[in-house]
Amino acid sequence: MKKYRTRARRIMALAALSLTIILTGCAGKKEAAGDKLNVMTSFYPVYDFTLKVGGDKVNVKNMVPAGTEPHEWEPGTRDIASLEESNVFIYSGAGMEHWTEDVLKSLSNKNLIVVEASSGITLKEGHEEEDGHKEEDDHDHGEFDPHVWLDPKNAKKEMENIKNGLVNADPENKDYYEANYKIYAEKFDQLDQSFQETLAPLPNKSIVVSHEAYGYLCSAYGLTQVGIEGLTPDSEPDPARMAEVIDYVRDNKVKTIFFEELVSPKVAEAIAKETGAKTAVLSPVEGLSDKELNAGEDYFSVMEKNLAALKEALE
Numbered sequence: 001m002k003k004y005r006t007r008a009r010r011i012m013a014l015a016a017l018s019l020t021i022i023l024t025g026c027a028g029k030k031e032a033a034g035d036k037l038n039v040m041t042s043f044y045p046v047y048d049f050t051l052k053v054g055g056d057k058v059n060v061k062n063m064v065p066a067g068t069e070p071h072e073w074e075p076g077t078r079d080i081a082s083l084e085e086s087n088v089f090i091y092s093g094a095g096m097e098h099w100t101e102d103v104l105k106s107l108s109n110k111n112l113i114v115v116e117a118s119s120g121i122t123l124k125e126g127h128e129e130e131d132g133h134k135e136e137d138d139h140d141h142g143e144f145d146p147h148v149w150l151d152p153k154n155a156k157k158e159m160e161n162i163k164n165g166l167v168n169a170d171p172e173n174k175d176y177y178e179a180n181y182k183i184y185a186e187k188f189d190q191l192d193q194s195f196q197e198t199l200a201p202l203p204n205k206s207i208v209v210s211h212e213a214y215g216y217l218c219s220a221y222g223l224t225q226v227g228i229e230g231l232t233p234d235s236e237p238d239p240a241r242m243a244e245v246i247d248y249v250r251d252n253k254v255k256t257i258f259f260e261e262l263v264s265p266k267v268a269e270a271i272a273k274e275t276g277a278k279t280a281v282l283s284p285v286e287g288l289s290d291k292e293l294n295a296g297e298d299y300f301s302v303m304e305k306n307l308a309a310l311k312e313a314l315e
């Protein structure tokens with residue numbers, strides 16, 4: 001009898017558990033006080049901004065795995081299944097995640113609150129090659145430069161949009177999200193100021209980079225970027241482009257060829273070898289490795305390293 005009762009209790013507990021799963025599976029606005037919002041983000045910068053502003057009121061799941069270059073990434077069935085059970089989906093937009101429109105259309109989760117973090121940011125046109133032709137693969141990436149987050153002022157705007165999305169989904173914690181946003185808004189302002197103050201007096205203004213991710217950063221601080229590759233990092237540069245870049249490096253006495261950790265440095269190294277320049281890392285903050293994440297790196301620490309690398313290259 002006793003055994004039976006224990007078993008019955010266990011069955012009831014299981015039934016209650018599955019009911020909880022069904023209830024928390026309901027998306028959109030949060031169901032009950034005390035529950036955390038389930039938020040999915042597309043790739044690293046918006047993931048980091050969401051963690052910071054959402055704090056302990058949100059469960060955040062990032063789609064693009066650590067150490068993966070996000071430009072060509074697409075969600076799989078497990079990502080779609082997670083989206084069906086999320087309250088909020090946050091992506092950067094401006095053409096970075098080319099898959100969002102199709103994926104969102106296919107979802108049956110009609111209560112999902114969708115936040116395009118770059119909304120309201122003035123976008124730069126996509127890169128045009130010197131011969132006047134747009135990049136061949138720009139159908140994948142839209143007509144705009146998607147790398148808005150590399151200007152700290154834009155990153156602040158992205159976090160503000162994310163904060164507003166969380167408030168919309170979870171109005172009872174509005175004050176909490178607002179307070180977190182305020183802390184980081186100040187950090188973005190400080191970062192912007194230290195970029196301004198560090199870079200303005202430097203004599204050199206041209207950077208050579210592996211892929212042209214730094215359009216917004218360059219506009220913000222009076223720099224010019226020359227990309228070995230275009231807006232996406234995986235397109236193989238043709239020999240003519242490499243020759244142009246080599247000439248540019250020589251003519252402008254560029255000291256450093258920047259590459260990034262998620263992409264092979266082979267081409268940057270070849271140009272450095274040819275010109276006597278050295279190579280260094282400049283991160284587009286598109287994805288941190290597990291090692292960086294475990295070491296506690298984030299948008300701010302990587303941008304500080306970027307600033308130090310730029311200073312060394314341009315002084």
Ligand SMILES: [Zn+2]
Binds near residue numbers: 071
């Ligand atoms: Zn990029």
